[in-house]
Amino acid sequence: MCIFGASKMAGGNYGDAALKHRIPVIDRMMDVLAQLERRETGLTIRDLVSQLHLPRTTIYRILNTLQLHDMVHRDENGAYQLGRRLLGLASHVAAGASQVDLAAVAQPILDRLAHDLGEGVKLSVIDKSSILVLAAAQGKREYALTVAPGQRMEAHAGAASRLLLSYLQPAELAAWLAKPLVGFTAKTITDPKRLKTELSRIRRLGWAQDKGETAPSIHAFAAPVFDTRKEMVAAISVPFLAGTEASRMEDIRLATIATAEALTAAIPGPVTR
Numbered sequence: 567m568c569i570f571g572a573s574k575m576a577g578g579n580y581g582d583a584a585l586k587h588r589i590p591v592i593d594r595m596m597d598v599l600a601q602l603e604r605r606e607t608g609l610t611i612r613d614l615v616s617q618l619h620l621p622r623t624t625i626y627r628i629l630n631t632l633q634l635h636d637m638v639h640r641d642e643n644g645a646y647q648l649g650r651r652l653l654g655l656a657s658h659v660a661a662g663a664s665q666v667d668l669a670a671v672a673q674p675i676l677d678r679l680a681h682d683l684g685e686g687v688k689l690s691v692i693d694k695s696s697i698l699v700l701a702a703a704q705g706k707r708e709y710a711l712t713v714a715p716g717q718r719m720e721a722h723a724g725a726a727s728r729l730l731l732s733y734l735q736p737a738e739l740a741a742w743l744a745k746p747l748v749g750f751t752a753k754t755i756t757d758p759k760r761l762k763t764e765l766s767r768i769r770r771l772g773w774a775q776d777k778g779e780t781a782p783s784i785h786a787f788a789a790p791v792f793d794t795r796k797e798m799v800a801a802i803s804v805p806f807l808a809g810t811e812a813s814r815m816e817d818i819r820l821a822t823i824a825t826a827e828a829l830t831a832a833i834p835g836p837v838t839r
Contacts, residue, residue: 594620595628599648602638606695608645650716653700668800668837669701669715672791672829676703676802679825683804683818686713687825689791690726691800692734693718695745697727700800711784711805722747722761723754725776725788726803732765732774733790733798739765753778773823776805783808787819789826791833799837802826 597618602609609617614625629646632638636651672689680687684707691700697720702713721727721742731742739762747756755761768774776786788803804822806815 591628594618594624595632598625598628598632599637602646602648606647608641608643608647610644610646614646653698653716668833671832671834672701672800672802673703675825675829675832676701679703679802679804679821680705683707683821684710685804685806685818686711688713688717688726688803688805689800689829690719690730690788690803692721692730695721697721697724697730709807711807713805720748720750720780721745722756723750723776723779724803725774725786726801728761728765728776729768729774729788729790729801729803730798732768750780751778751782753782754780773819774801775819776803778808785810785815787815787822789823791826792830793833793835793837795836797836799833800829802829 597620598614601614601617605613611622611625611629614620614629615622618625629638629640632649633640633646636649638646638649640646668691669689676687676689680703683705685705687703687705688699689701690697692698696718699713699715699717699719702715704710704713719727721731731739734742743758743762747758747761748754749756755764772790774788776784776788778785784805785808786803786805788801790798791800791802793799802822802825804818806818810818
């Protein structure tokens with residue numbers, strides 16, 4: 567569903583009187599954001615000029631202003647993409663629609679786990695064509711891996727990613743498995759049938775483990791978070807370095823599961839995706 571592009575359609579409900587008080591530059595800004603929303607790989611100024619039929623200077627000024635507010639960012643190839651500031655705005659929109667601000671509810675719980683383990687902690691959700699880190703907490707332990715909100719991960723690799731896939735309905739899962747499954751390491755599962763079998767196993771276990779699927783040196787455990795409808799809405803995961811002692815790994819696994827259960831209990835209502 568196109569979030570930004572819907573604004574023009576909604577405007578028609580206010581009648582002719584409301585239309586007289588619109589601000590044209592904001593309309594153009596929303597048009598730019600709508601185009602960027604449709605292209606996850608980003609668009610250049612030339613692309614936007616061609617698609618929106620606006621002067622180059624107008625597009626440049628809009629993008630420059632949006633970039634100053636972290637609403638868009640420009641990559642090394644000159645393409646613009648939606649910025650991280652939108653994550654915070656989106657979380658509040660979700661809170662208004664579902665009465666649950668998942669990131670806000672989760673943050674103190676993630677902080678507690680990060681403090682107890684000394685490792686970084688992530689809260690991940692399914693978002694369009696990838697897995698999005700919605701919230702995170704940094705660990706203070708030496709060699710703790712850095713985690714940050716806004717990171718996007720592949721859906722078929724990693725503990726949180728595969729855990730999220732394992733709870734999808736069959737039709738949704740089939741759509742994800744139909745996409746190319748890129749191999750990052752020798753541990754990455756790239757065969758759809760084998761991955762489907764692994765997802766069934768994860769669902770039975772109720773937790774997932776990464777043994778170096780995205781990077782040989784990074785392992786992780788993940789556990790599911792459910793809302794009041796008993797639907798899985800997110801995954802808590804703790805990444806750590808390969809070579810960690812078995813007893814320490816078990817402590818991380820159990821703490822991850824317990825924290826996911828604590829967040830599940832703390833969610834006051836249904837969460838929309």
